[in-house]
Amino acid sequence: MLYAKQTAAAKRAAFRERLASGELLRFPGAFNPLSARLIERRGFDGVYVSGAVLSADLGLPDIGLTTLTEVAGRTHQIARMTELPTLVDVDTGFGEPMNVARTVQELEDAGAGGIHIEDQVNPKRCGHLDGKEVVDDETAIKRIRAAVDARRDPNLLIMARTDARGVVGLPGAIDRMKALVDAGADAIFPEAMATLDEFAAVRASVDVPILANMTEFGKSELFTVSQLRDVGVNIVIWPVSLLRLAMGAALSGLDELDASGSLAALTGQMQHRAELYELIDYEGYNAFDSGIFNFNVEK
Numbered sequence: 001m002l003y004a005k006q007t008a009a010a011k012r013a014a015f016r017e018r019l020a021s022g023e024l025l026r027f028p029g030a031f032n033p034l035s036a037r038l039i040e041r042r043g044f045d046g047v048y049v050s051g052a053v054l055s056a057d058l059g060l061p062d063i064g065l066t067t068l069t070e071v072a073g074r075t076h077q078i079a080r081m082t083e084l085p086t087l088v089d090v091d092t093g094f095g096e097p098m099n100v101a102r103t104v105q106e107l108e109d110a111g112a113g114g115i116h117i118e119d120q121v122n123p124k125r126c127g128h129l130d131g132k133e134v135v136d137d138e139t140a141i142k143r144i145r146a147a148v149d150a151r152r153d154p155n156l157l158i159m160a161r162t163d164a165r166g167v168v169g170l171p172g173a174i175d176r177m178k179a180l181v182d183a184g185a186d187a188i189f190p191e192a193m194a195t196l197d198e199f200a201a202v203r204a205s206v207d208v209p210i211l212a213n214m215t216e217f218g219k220s221e222l223f224t225v226s227q228l229r230d231v232g233v234n235i236v237i238w239p240v241s242l243l244r245l246a247m248g249a250a251l252s253g254l255d256e257l258d259a260s261g262s263l264a265a266l267t268g269q270m271q272h273r274a275e276l277y278e279l280i281d282y283e284g285y286n287a288f289d290s291g292i293f294n295f296n297v298e299k
C-alpha cells in the first residue's frame, strides 16, 4: 500500500550494488507513476524518468521548457511508487553550476537513485536531433563538479551525458567523457552512438558504467540487450517507448470508437479492471480500511 517500502537511501545503496556487479541493468521509461509499478512487476531493474516524456506529456517540445520543480515533482511521484532505482534526466541541470547543485539536492530529496546531466548549451534539444551545440570543457566539467559536491548521499549516481558525438565526432566525444570522469562522474551516457563499435570504443576508454539510449526513430540502431551486454554496456534505457506504445494504442482506440461507435472490439487489448486494481493493490487499502473501521457499535 502507498507504495515503496524502502527509503530512497536504501534504494540508492541497492542500485550501487547492482551496478558494481557488472550485469546489464534494464531501465524502461515510466510515463507516469502507475507505469513504474508495471515496470517493477515485469522484473526490470530500474525506472527511467525521461525529459522528453515529461515535456511531451505536457504537450511541450523537449527544448528545456520544463522546470526543476516539475522534474523533481514527477520524480517524487514516480520514485515513491517503486522499489526499483529511478534514473532521472535533469537535462543541463537547469542553469549555471550553482543551479546544478540545487538540482542535485532537490532530486536527492525527491528520491532519485541517479541523475544525468548533459553538456548541451541552454536551451537544450533532443539528443537525436541535428544542430545541437555543446558547452566548452570547462563549463561541462564545472557542472559535474558542482553536482558531485552538492550530493549528501554518496550513493546518488551522478551520470554525465555528453552530446558531443553528434557535434565533434567520436574521438572528441571520448575526450570529453574522460574529462567528465576525471571531474567525478560516476557513470557516462554517450548520447547518439551510431554503432555497436562506438559503444565498444567508449567502453574501452572509460572505467565507469556506461549507458545505452535505445530511443526509437533516433540516431542509434535499436540494439538488443544481449548485443549491448556483449559490448560492455551497463545500463540500457528505452526512454520514450512506453509512451509511444500507449499513444499508439490510444490512437487506434479513438479510430475504432470513431468508426464503430463502440470500444467493445478492443476490450481484449485493454488492461482489465481486475489487473488495474491488482497493480494498484486495492486489496491492501481495503484491508487497511476495514482494520480502521473494524469496531463494534453494539453495547
Ligand SMILES: C[C@](O)(C(=O)O)[C@H](CC(=O)O)C(=O)O
Pocket: 049, 050, 051, 052, 053, 062, 089, 125, 126, 127, 128, 213, 215, 216, 218, 239, 240
Ligand atoms: C533520453 C532523452 O534525453 C529523454 O529525454 O528521454 C531523449 C530521448 C528522445 O528524445 O528520444 C534524448 O535522447 O535526447
Ligand SMILES: [Mg+2]
Pocket: 050, 051, 052, 062, 089, 091
Ligand atoms: Mg532528455
